[in-house]
Amino acid sequence: MLFLFSHGVISKCLALCVFLAASFTDFLDGYIAKKNNMVTMFGKLMDPIADKILVLSALMAFVEMKLIPAWMVVIIIFREVTITGLRITALTQGKVLAAENGGKHKMVSQVLSIFVILLFLVFREGGSNVFNFWNISTEKAYKDIILVLMTITTLLTLISGISYLIKNKGVYFNAKTS
Numbered sequence: 001m002l003f004l005f006s007h008g009v010i011s012k013c014l015a016l017c018v019f020l021a022a023s024f025t026d027f028l029d030g031y032i033a034k035k036n037n038m039v040t041m042f043g044k045l046m047d048p049i050a051d052k053i054l055v056l057s058a059l060m061a062f063v064e065m066k067l068i069p070a071w072m073v074v075i076i077i078f079r080e081v082t083i084t085g086l087r088i089t090a091l092t093q094g095k096v097l098a099a100e101n102g103g104k105h106k107m108v109s110q111v112l113s114i115f116v117i118l119l120f121l122v123f124r125e126g127g128s129n130v131f132n133f134w135n136i137s138t139e140k141a142y143k144d145i146i147l148v149l150m151t152i153t154t155l156l157t158l159i160s161g162i163s164y165l166i167k168n169k170g171v172y173f174n175a176k177t178s
Contacts, residue, residue, distance in 0.1 A: 041096045
């Protein structure tokens with residue numbers, strides 16, 4: 001966040017590098033855990049929460065920067081809070097709900113969208129002084145691409161959330177009331 005809100009092309013490049021490093025280490029952690037059969041209940045619960053913090057902080061920053069519509073991020077936050085609530089409810093029943101393929105596809109689309117937006121910020125910050133191809137029409141085209149990617153990401157997020165709720169409906173139907 002510090003690099004993202006700092007001025008200069010170097011700051012934006014550093015924000016991109018930090019995001020890529022966080023995304024890569026998250027992927028590597030999951031890959032190594034599965035390959036070596038080191039998957040834990042703690043990891044099944046905490047990995048999706050760490051993913052949410054990484055993604056939602058970037059998306060909220062992009063709303064603040066007026067790069068993406070707030071309504072898309074509200075849908076994404078609603079899905080994430082709902083699924084986290086479902087996972088916590090499952091824990092009270094002695095179950096741990098792992099991520100599913102739909103959620104993984106959603107995560108990939110979110111990371112890809114954030115990557116493209118961060119690249120946009122690098123190009124915009126560098127402008128025509130650093131990047132000879134950058135101009136007003138290039139910026140408009142890039143913003144259109146961002147909107148399309150975020151629309152796809154929002155739809156995948158919504159679909160994966162609904163699918164997860166349907167698949168795990170027994171968790172909330174069997175929830176204990178006090």
